[in-house]
Amino acid sequence: MNEIEKLILPFEEEVINILKFYNDSSYSPYSNFKVSACLVIRKNDKIVYIGGTNVENSSYGLSICAERNAVFRAIAERMNPLDYEIVWLFLSLYVPVEKFITPCGACRQVISEFVEDIPIIIYNKKFNKKTLFLREIFKEKFSPSDLK
Known part of the structure; x- marks a missing residue:
C-alpha cells in the first residue's frame, strides 16, 4: 500500500x-459503459465528497464524462479548488471492467485547470x-499562458 492509499x-x-x-x-444507453467519479476535497477538518457520472447523448460530442461532471458539480457547489487551501484532493474513478481505465484527454485538461497534480485512484469492477x-x-x- 502506497502513501496515498494510506x-x-x-x-x-x-x-x-x-x-x-x-x-x-x-445514463449510458449507447456505450453501456457506466463510469462514476468522486472528488474528495479536504480543507482543515472539513471533508467534502463530490460525485459524478457519465451522461451520454446520441450526439456523442454532447456527452460528458464522470470526471468532468464531478469537477463541474464541485464548482457549482462552491467547492472551487482554486478557492480552497487544499490539503489534498483526489479523484477516484470506478469503471465496470477488469482493466484500469484512466481519464480521457478532455478530463485531464479540465482537472489540470484547477490543480497542478493530484493522485487519481482508479478502481476496476472488482474494486482493486x-x-x-x-x-x-x-x-x-x-494553459492560460498559451493564450498570450
Whole structure:
C-alpha cells in the first residue's frame, strides 16, 4: 500500500459507496459503459465528497464524462479548488471492467485547470485499485499562458 492509499483509507468506504451510487445513475444507453467519479476535497477538518457520472447523448460530442461532471458539480457547489487551501484532493474513478481505465484527454485538461497534480485512484469492477498522478498521465497541458 502506497502513501496515498494510506491517506485515503479512512475515507475509502464512503468513496466506494458514492462511486456505486453514481455508477447506478449513469445514463449510458449507447456505450453501456457506466463510469462514476468522486472528488474528495479536504480543507482543515472539513471533508467534502463530490460525485459524478457519465451522461451520454446520441450526439456523442454532447456527452460528458464522470470526471468532468464531478469537477463541474464541485464548482457549482462552491467547492472551487482554486478557492480552497487544499490539503489534498483526489479523484477516484470506478469503471465496470477488469482493466484500469484512466481519464480521457478532455478530463485531464479540465482537472489540470484547477490543480497542478493530484493522485487519481482508479478502481476496476472488482474494486482493486491503482494509483496514478495527473502529472504522470498528462505531461503537456494547454494553459492560460498559451493564450498570450
